Amino acid sequence: MFKVGLIVNPIAGMGGKVGLKGTDGIDILSRAIAMGARKESPHKTVKALEFLKGAEDRINILTCSGEMGQEECIEAGITCTVIENTGKYTTSSDTEKAAVKMLNEGVDLILFSGGDGTARSIYNAVGKKCPVLGIPSGVKIHSAVFAKSPSDAGRLVEEIALKAYIDCSEREVMDIDEEALREDRVAARLYGYMNVPCNKRYVQKLKSGSSIEDSNDLSGISRYVIDNIESDCCYIIGAGTTTRSIFEDLNEDYTLIGVDVVKNGRVIIKDACERDLVQLTSKDRCKIIVSPIGGQGYLFGRGNQQISSEVISNVGKDNIIIIATSEKMLSLFNEPLLVDTGDERTDEYLKGVYKVVVGYDRFYAWKCE
Structure with missing residues (x-):
């Protein structure tokens, strides 16, 4: 046995x-x-x-x-x-x-x-x-x-x-x-x-940190996101150093390891919890901006559980904006992006190919599974 x-x-x-x-x-x-x-x-x-x-x-x-x-x-x-x-x-x-x-x-x-x-x-x-x-x-x-x-x-x-x-x-x-x-x-x-x-199929990798060499990519990503912000749309922005550049360019206070909501270029909810986001997405037009975890590739279910399956369902996968530096994406070695929301139907729903913003008007196509 x-x-x-x-x-x-x-x-x-x-x-x-x-x-x-x-x-x-x-x-x-x-x-x-x-x-x-x-x-x-x-x-x-x-x-x-x-x-x-x-x-x-x-x-x-x-x-x-x-x-x-x-x-x-x-x-x-x-x-x-x-x-x-x-x-x-x-x-x-x-x-x-x-x-x-x-x-x-x-x-x-x-x-x-x-x-x-x-x-x-x-x-x-x-x-x-x-x-x-x-x-x-x-x-x-x-x-x-x-x-x-x-x-x-x-x-x-x-x-x-x-x-x-x-x-x-x-x-x-x-x-x-x-x-x-x-x-x-x-x-x-x-x-x-x-x-x-040892099993690459079933065991996750170590999270990798950000590099100072990403600064040019980060600036381009931030400017692209800000230039394309839609009026009266709420942007639920996930945690991490990649998303931080957006808040810095907006000159807005933010939560480094948390979820904040921006509308018309201003933070309207700081350090939001799931309940805040469920209420918001049930009545307002919203989009989600997230960056995958370096080295691992997780979009949801690792450190941003506030963006739950219910929130994702309310927003819709077509309103998910993925941002990442070229270096972060290359650290995945062509392996797919991952999700682990805790809800199997949501995980299945999120599968597909996404456009990843890696600079100003620069994109990668990347599979999520």
Whole structure:
């Protein structure tokens, strides 16, 4: 039997749609709940586990009680063995404790659900002693230890269990200081490496940073966008350094790691949450401006969860404007753009070929899948 240790961070991703950049700390979690945040990680974990239903004769899942794994297995119809009992409210120390126990139980793979903070906890506990794979369900998912989507995580574990062999490579564990993010400062750090199954089809790449060499492209992109702004149309502008140049040229205040709304050249909503955007797009004409994550290619579902499936549905795919420097697009090595909105119908709807603005009147045609 192939032994899989399952660890779920049940609060991962709750801060995304309400614009809180994460859920590190009890105060931020309380704010997220007060703002109407819903749990994302349990649902995404079930999506991954559903691919293992036909492989139960080969897989033995060891997990934690309650929302840290047991409840998700029950919902997915998967048999599991509880080896770690947890309380109603769990913390990163519970994740680390569970990972150590699973390591001592001799699991072949630790499958965890969360974001970069959860990946750090797993790293602290096991380092490179055991293969790991992340189910992406957090707000920040920059590390190269995650599957491209919850479904891809399930597919990969199913394939590995069938072969009963894991070919691994060392992949980076990155995280960003959430407090710095809330002050519009990006402070990223490499924490270490973990062994992750080698599979380019199912495992995402590391997020790459921006280069100072992009300045000419950024200026041209910004001028093109501003020159083509339509009167009385609301522009929902996603996070990142590429979109930042638009606000700088408009001389408008903005949220570096957040979503802002511009109308007639002025910011009308700063650091918008999903609820703000749903209300706006249900009554006003809107367009979305986003830039893919460098090295990974994600348009939606990574750091801009405020632009949810409902918002995208209200706006329509024909009103999505993609901007990126030539260098950022070339960093994808001709691989497609990606989406992971958490809604399969929306992900399917977004597939197709898009025009990507890479300079003033300069475009690439790029496939999204």
